[in-house]
Amino acid sequence: MLRFALRRLGVAIAVAFTVSLACFLLLHLSGDLATSIAGPEATAAQIEAVRKQYGLDRPLVTQFADWLWHAVQLDFGRSYYFQDRVIDLIASRLPVTMILGGLALAFALIVAIPLGVIAAIKRDSWIDRLALVIAVLGQAMPSFWFGLTLIIVFSVQLRWLPASGADSWQGFILPVVALGYYATPAIMRLTRTGMLDVLGSDYIRTARAKGLRTGTIMFKHALRNAIIPVIALAAVQLGFMLGGSLVIEAVFSLHGLGYLAWEAIARNDYPVMQAIVLILASIYILLTLGADLLNAAIDPRIRVR
């Protein structure tokens, strides 16, 4: 187990390194950063001055090595626009995104697991069909549009909830629903398939033959086994949601990490962009690593692969 864990950790670190290299190259090769930073009206001399000031005249390898050396010490330099240290900006914005992502995952699990279980137990019932309609729509609706629709219905017409801001806990309800909805179909599908597989197995038949109560069988015997793959999926989905929270944060004016990224992109604030990409990628890598290790701890067959 330890060897497996160490090998996976090594791969995870290498992936984080490659992701930052890829983003570094992507940003440097897709345009001249100095020109973008200096703005459309800058003269050639001003552009050169910017290039010198930010060290963009150095060879790419030197720039990347320098950035990486500081990045591993959590020093991402200063923001071009805000002038603050990037790490401070991120530290002040990260909690909002973490709360949003965590609650969205909780919402998805609370909706998806019971629906998936009931859909499996009562196959072809109306609730099974409802679950499927939810899944089908969840795959086809643009998230920003779903968010705006929630605002129109619950903030404008019913006046139940605020349309934006993170000042009160009510402000989080709509964004959490909008973001969490996208993780719901996958979790529900996996819960339902898992339950159907387990319910057809011999040990459930034995439990039934022993005369155990249906509730006991479903929750003590079936769900416990069906839920194992769902935990790993939930970790991956959380990673996707943190990456995609930019859109929801923009719609609901929530000043989290995604919103910061959006602001940074609009202002060519390159150090902030690069740092956020690396942090989001690292969180995703950590989550998938955690999911893999959890799966391996539960299911020894995975370790030998």
Place this chain on the structure above:
Amino acid sequence: MTATLPLSDHLPPRSVFATAMRRVFGHHGLMLGGIILVLVALVAIFAPLLAPHDPYAQNLSRRLIPPIWHAKGTWEHVLGTDKLGRDYLSRLIYGSRLSLIIGLSATVISGLIGTTLGVLAGYFGGRTDAVINYLITTRLAMPVVLVALAVASLVGGSLQVVILVLGFLLWDRFAVVTRSATMQVCHGDYIAAAQAIGCSTTRILLSELLPNILNALIVVATLEMAHAILLEATLSFLGLGVPPPAPSWGLMIAEGKQYMFFSPWVIAIPGVTLLILVLAINLVGDGIRDATAPENRN
């Protein structure tokens, strides 16, 4: 081929999503999705003939006219007008061109990249497989929306940039699926036979292997096309996709956002259109999967 046998009627349902589609839309999901897609394609091709007005023509005296089902609607502008007095129906019709072009082109690019990587990984295995797997893992760890926005902002948003960025970001699922499909078929006798008579590797991959993983490839292509269309709308909504005054549906929603409190239809109409197109593409994908490879459902 299994296509001639109604296998899907006898096998136990394994895919919730596929059965979802079946149960929600009966057995006519593929038909329904196909009809909608063909209609949208026809609308896109014949846009100049169908659009009642110029989609770019502004008329400030006729701003924010509501659609026909409102009391104040007029037949002149069936779906109303936007904040600059441009005819909404005409913009919607021309917008279908953008969505389809971006969806198709981005899918072709990502399909070429992903399939090449996936087939090579599945066929050669070993070290090639390890390297390509590593590439896939790296790609999955990159936050797509963020990276796409950053690149579009540096290069400047345009139709070509959106297509290229999405094409170069969305190849992961193609690679994952073709890799496992290749692993399944590359031990077949016909591959061994082709190797034995001395066919070149290129020929084996292109004319023996590729046709046999084509079904899986088509299903992924529909999924990715839907994905690309949604992402284009997202980029345009955030102001870094197709630039105005292009009638991109995502951009229409962004432009309508400030008026949505009093005129909800300005975002409802393009949103529902987008929803219907993506739903249709998903229906077609699932229909093809059911019809061609019921054993591959998961």
